[in-house]
Amino acid sequence: MNTANRIYLYNRYERFWHWSQALLVISMLITGFEVHGSFTLFGFEQAVNLHTLSAWTLLTLWAFTIFWQFTTGEWRQYIPTLKKVDAMVRYYAFGIFRHAPNPFQKTADKKHNPLQRLAYLALLSMLSPIIWGSGLLYLFYASWASLGVDGYLSLEAVALVHTAGAFLMLVFFIAHVYLTTTGHTPTAHIKTMITGWEEAD
C-alpha cells in the first residue's frame, strides 16, 4: 500500500468520541420514542432510566469533547463556508450518478465538506439547544417552582418541543448514515471513522 495516498484524519479521541456518541444517540432515540409511547421495548421505567443515563453520559462526553475542541483548535472545522456549497449540492444531485469526482478533497485541516460543515453547525447551534434545553427542563420538572419558571412552562409544551427535536435528530441520523456510504466504496467512510486513516481515491 502506498502510504502517500493515505492521510490520518481522525485521531484516537475523535474516533472514541464519534462512536460513543453514536451509540448514545441511538440509545436515546430508541428509549426516547419508547417514553413517547411509540412502542414498547424495555418497558417505560427502564426506558426512562436508560434515556436519563444516556443523557448524562453524553453531556459528560461533550464536556470532554468541548475541552478537546478548544485545546486542539479542532473547533475551526465547524466554521461555516459557502464556498463550493453549490458544487457539493450539484455533486450529490447529479455528479454522484455520473461518477464525477467529488469536488471536495478531505485534508487533516478540512475534514468536512462545506455541506457537512453547514449541517453540523446547524445541528450544534439549532437542534442541540432545542433538544438539550427541553430535555433538561423535562428532567428537572420537579424544580420548576424553585427555579421560578413554573408559571411560564407546561410539561406538555416542553414535551412537544423535545419530541419535535427528536424527529429532527432521527432525520439527521438517517441522512448521516446514508451519506457514509457515498465514499469511493460504500464502506470507505466507515472504515476511515474506525481506523482514522482515509484512503485517497
Place this chain on the structure above:
Amino acid sequence: MRAPQFMMPSQFKFVLPLLAAIALLAASTAQAANAKLEQIIAPAPHSTADHSKFKELNREFKNGPEVTKACLTCHTEAAKQVQHTKHWTWESTDPKTGKVRGKKNIINNYCTSPVSNENDCMACHAGYGWKDDKFDFKAEQNVDCLICHDQTGTYRKLPGFAGHPVYKRVEFPHGSGKFVEAVNLKKVAQSIGMPTRSNCGSCHFFGAGGNGAKHGDLDSSLQHPGKYLDVHMDEKGLNFYCTTCHATSHHEVSGSRYDTAAAVKGPAHIRGKQDASPASCQSCHSNKPHHEAMLNQHTDKLACQTCHIPEYARNQIGTESSWDWSLATQMGPDGKPMAYKDSAGRRAFDSKKGKWEWDSYVMPEYRWYNGYSDYKVIGDKIDPSKTVHINEVGGSPNDPDSRIWPVKVHRGKQPYDKVNNYLTVQHTAGEDHTALWHNYDWQKAIAAGMKAAKLPYSGEFGFVDTAMTWPITHMVAPKGDALSCAQCHSKNGRLKDIEGVYMPARDSNRWLDLIGWTLVVLTLFGVLMHGVLRLYASKKKG
C-alpha cells in the same frame, strides 16, 4: 464393619464455641433492634393506670350510662369532649358553605338514612339511647366510653337497642335460634385501655351492615393484618393501630372523609409541632419520600395512595360495589321473603333490602380531589334523569391543592319522590307495621320515613340511579406492590380518563406525530431512492 468415628480436628475445637458466641451475639443484637422498634411503635401504650384497681369500677353496673358516670368521676372532661366530635353528633359542617352534613343529615348509598331507623343504626353511635329526634345530646351519661375503650372484646352493640349493649341474654337475629349473652359491664369497665384496631373496627369494618361492605379499604381482615394487606398495620411488623395515624387529641380523632387533607406539602412533621393533618402519609413521610427525584416529582399531581394502594379490598371479604334498592320487596317463588348469598358467601339478595354486587381485589377509579366533598343532604333537589351523586369530590387539574386520588365508587338505585324530586327517607328497621323490613310495603315505609324527616311526600315514588364516591386511603401495600410506571404511562393505563395533565407515553400531539413520522418516512424514501439510483448508475457503467 466398624462404625465410622467422627473426630473433631483440633483446630476446629475453638472455632465452634466462637461461632456459637457470634451467633448468640447476633441474635441478641437482633433482639435489641426489635425491642427498640417495638418501643418506638408499640401501639398499646403501657398505661400508668390499671383500671381493675379502681374502687369506682369494682362494682356491678346495671347499664352503660352507669359505667359512664363512674368514668366521669375521674375523667371529668371526657364526655364534654366526645360531645364535640362527629362520633357523637353525626354532623359535620361544610367549611366552605356552612351546610350541615354528617351521617345524620345525608342520605348515603347503602342503608340510606338513620332517620326513623335510629333504634338499629345507633348500634354504631358512641352513645346510649338515641332512638328518635328527642335524644338529649347534652346528657353526659349518654356518652358510650366502652365501645372505644373496651379491651375484653366482649362489648357488642346490636341493632335494635338504640346504642345499648345487651344487658339480658337475647335471641339475635330475632327468630334465628342464636343467642347473644348479656355483657359483663364490670369486667369491661375494668379492662379499659386505648382503642385498638378491634375497637375502631367494630363499627368502621362493618359499615352498611356487612363486613367490608361500605369502605372497601376497611374490613375485619385489618384486625390481624399481614404485610401484604397493610404495610403499616402488619401485625408481625410495624403493627400500627388506627390511632397511630389518626392521632387523637381531646377525643377529636384526626382524619375525615368530610374534610380530607388531600395535598399535604412540605417535610415530615416533627413532634411538638402543631400538626394540622397527622393522619396524612406526609406527616411522617414528607412529600418527597423517595430516593429517586423522578418519583418525588409526581407528588405535585398524585396522592401517595394512587401508587401505593394498587387495589383495595385485597381479600376474599371484598366490598360491595352496588346496592339496588328497587328490587327490595320482591318475593321468592313461593311469595315469601327470600335471601341468598353469592358464591363467596356474601349477601347477594334479600327481599328486605334488594340486590347487592360485591368485588374483591378492586382496581380503584381515579379522580382529581382537593379534600373537599359536596354532599347531598336530606331534601336536596335531584335530577332523576341522571345518576344522582350522593357526594361529589371536589378538585381540578388546575387547583394546586388537588391531587389524583384513588376512589371507590359505589353505585345503586334508591327511591325518590317523583313530584318533589328529592331522595326519600324510608322507615326500614323495626318491628312496627310501617317498617319496610317487617311489612315489605314501600309506600308505608316512605310515608313514615318522610314524616320523621319532616319532609313533604307526594305519595309517588320511583327509583333513580345513584353513586357515592369514597377516597381510598387504607390498605397501603408494601412498596414492591406499588404501581409500576407503565401502569399509568401507557395508552390504556389506569389514568387514561384523567384530564388536565400531560403524561409521557399516554399523551402525544397528533399533528406533531403525523408531521414527524412523515418527515422520517420521506427522508428514508429519499435516501433509498438516491441509493438505488447510484446502484443503477454504477451497474450501467460496469
